[in-house]
Amino acid sequence: MPHVNGSTEKSTEPSKERPGRPGGNTADLVKRRYSTRFIQSSDFNNTDAPPIPKLHLPDTGFIPNITVDKAALKDPNLDPEQYTATVLSDASDQQLRDYQTSLRKLKTGASTDLQQNVFQNRTQFIKISKDAEKLNEDMSTLRSHMSELSASVNNLWASTAIPEARSSLENAATRNRKQANRSSVANLEQIYNNQLQTLWKEVEGSQKFLPAIPGRHVEIEQRRWAELDAATWKSKQKVSLILLNDHFMVAREKSRNRVNPSSKEMLESAQKVSTRLVAEKCWPLQDIDMLDLAPMGSARDKHEMANAISIRCGQESFTYQSERSSSAEKDKMLRKFRQTSEELRRLLRTETFTHSKNKKEKTDLSRSLSNDTDRSEILIDVDGKQKNLRWVEGQIDELDIEVALQHFEDAVRLIEKLRKITQGLKINPVVQDLITIKIDGRVKILADLVVKRLITTHSFPNATQTNIAWLVRLGLDDQARESFLNARSETIIRRARQCIFEGDLRDYIFQVSFVYFTMMRNTVSIYQKCFPPLMMSACVRWAKQHLDGFNVILSRQLSSVQRGSPTWNECMDQAKEHAMMVNDVGLDFKELVRVKEDGE
Numbered sequence: 001m002p003h004v005n006g007s008t009e010k011s012t013e014p015s016k017e018r019p020g021r022p023g024g025n026t027a028d029l030v031k032r033r034y035s036t037r038f039i040q041s042s043d044f045n046n047t048d049a050p051p052i053p054k055l056h057l058p059d060t061g062f063i064p065n066i067t068v069d070k071a072a073l074k075d076p077n078l079d080p081e082q083y084t085a086t087v088l089s090d091a092s093d094q095q096l097r098d099y100q101t102s103l104r105k106l107k108t109g110a111s112t113d114l115q116q117n118v119f120q121n122r123t124q125f126i127k128i129s130k131d132a133e134k135l136n137e138d139m140s141t142l143r144s145h146m147s148e149l150s151a152s153v154n155n156l157w158a159s160t161a162i163p164e165a166r167s168s169l170e171n172a173a174t175r176n177r178k179q180a181n182r183s184s185v186a187n188l189e190q191i192y193n194n195q196l197q198t199l200w201k202e203v204e205g206s207q208k209f210l211p212a213i214p215g216r217h218v219e220i221e222q223r224r225w226a227e228l229d230a231a232t233w234k235s236k237q238k239v240s241l242i243l244l245n246d247h248f249m250v251a252r253e254k255s256r257n258r259v260n261p262s263s264k265e266m267l268e269s270a271q272k273v274s275t276r277l278v279a280e281k282c283w284p285l286q287d288i289d290m291l292d293l294a295p296m297g298s299a300r301d302k303h304e305m306a307n308a309i310s311i312r313c314g315q316e317s318f319t320y321q322s323e324r325s326s327s328a329e330k331d332k333m334l335r336k337f338r339q340t341s342e343e344l345r346r347l348l349r350t351e352t353f354t355h356s357k358n359k360k361e362k363t364d365l366s367r368s369l370s371n372d373t374d375r376s377e378i379l380i381d382v383d384g385k386q387k388n389l390r391w392v393e394g395q396i397d398e399l400d401i402e403v404a405l406q407h408f409e410d411a412v413r414l415i416e417k418l419r420k421i422t423q424g425l426k427i428n429p430v431v432q433d434l435i436t437i438k439i440d441g442r443v444k445i446l447a448d449l450v451v452k453r454l455i456t457t458h459s460f461p462n463a464t465q466t467n468i469a470w471l472v473r474l475g476l477d478d479q480a481r482e483s484f485l486n487a488r489s490e491t492i493i494r495r496a497r498q499c500i501f502e503g504d505l506r507d508y509i510f511q512v513s514f515v516y517f518t519m520m521r522n523t524v525s526i527y528q529k530c531f532p533p534l535m536m537s538a539c540v541r542w543a544k545q546h547l548d549g550f551n552v553i554l555s556r557q558l559s560s561v562q563r564g565s566p567t568w569n570e571c572m573d574q575a576k577e578h579a580m581m582v583n584d585v586g587l588d589f590k591e592l593v594r595v596k597e598d599g600e
Helices: 024-034 070-074 080-087 093-160 165-180 185-202 264-268 328-368 372-377 389-404 408-423 429-456 461-473 477-497 505-530 533-557 566-585
Strands: 218-228 235-244 247-255 275-284 289-292 308-313 316-322 379-382 385-388
Touching: 093 328, 185 218, 218 247, 218 328, 235 316, 235 328, 289 328, 308 328, 385 389, 389 408, 389 429, 408 429, 408 461, 429 461, 429 477, 461 477, 461 505, 477 505, 477 533, 505 533, 505 566, 533 566
Parallel strands: none
Antiparallel strands: 218 235, 218 316, 235 247, 247 275, 289 308, 308 316, 379 385
């Protein structure tokens, strides 16, 4: 304890010594060993040291390669996993690499051989394809000959069934010789046109069924036929049968004058009264069948059905009987019908084959320039500058955009530009045909849009003139004319039907005549602004048709009014006064406004 005076006193408590760790001697020895220093330097050049033991390396002798068995690889039943497990089970890495290299060389060689074989056989492929196409044409010719043979056999069978076979065959041979001796196709077409003109004059309404087209002509015409009732087999009316090269027409007979049965002189001259024909039915030749009813009747009806034929079109059936005692006229009609039908089928088959061939050629033409390299290599002269086919396709894409946005003026201008470029490609007909095909497709789409707009705005002169001008620039004059006139016809009919008869006949005639002749005047006025004078005949014909329609309405309304009465005269004067409105556009219809007679 320390004293107050700062003196110290030695402690009498025993000191606590640190206990020793177990194994302390060993630790001291290890410590002493690690701290020992050896000053003597080592001699690494001592040759008395034992040698370094050698490593046991594998034998580096020649390793045989595993050959590729071509015969095994050609086996179609080869299992690749089993084959590799069998052949390469004990192979080393070097052998696997060598085997892989051999397989790659074999694959490269096979590809090269295949390519060489394709190039060598290319000429043979082209020759075989041409032979196949020629064979197809020969088969078509053979089918035509077989059809002709079948028709000849049928004609021979029909000829042997009648006693006048020899004379008929001689007449047919004479006609064939006369037709073969015609020196010019133009003369033949003139003869066909004269036949149609005569038919239109003799048969009323035939022009509606049979308009003039190249090659249409009359094959045979027979009168003194009667249409029979299918239920009672009694005669309904007298008809004439007219067979053309593509249609079959039935025309009923209608007397021009009425005969008084009480007059003996009139009865004697009744046979001399002229009759006219009115077209009643007309069918396309490929849609009908003509059957001979003579073999179909029973023994009791064979005499009545000896000269009867049946015309079937779909679900409809019509029966006609010749008034002549002999069956020569009927057999002649049947024979000519079979021959004409077979010729028409052969012609349609040829046209179908030609159409499919042209379509195939167009497809091949489009594929021939589908390669990007070909499009870039073909150069086109455009305003003195060389452009490739890609530039033309870019212009066509721009045309599609203009059509989609209905920018009609820009689209028409682009079409005119592309057509001008196409005309300068006569030295390269393949590219010319390809561009023409693409342009024609866009022209059709653009024309449909413009026609739709024309039909909607046909009452507005400026819009109509613009729409028709676009169609004319596209080369569609006929389509523009027909679309405009048809739209005006529908408007006239619709406006006339809106006129309501409320009891006053004069007021109703005033409304209808005002609608008809006002629409005629406005239509002719717009037509004259849109089309050249050389095309005015179509508009005049259109106006005459609607004038006839107005006359039909006028005749029907005045049918119960006495002719010459004040009401009659007022209605006629009002109609003629309105008819004078078309004088402003150069037409004079005043004297053509009339009421039809009962027999007309």
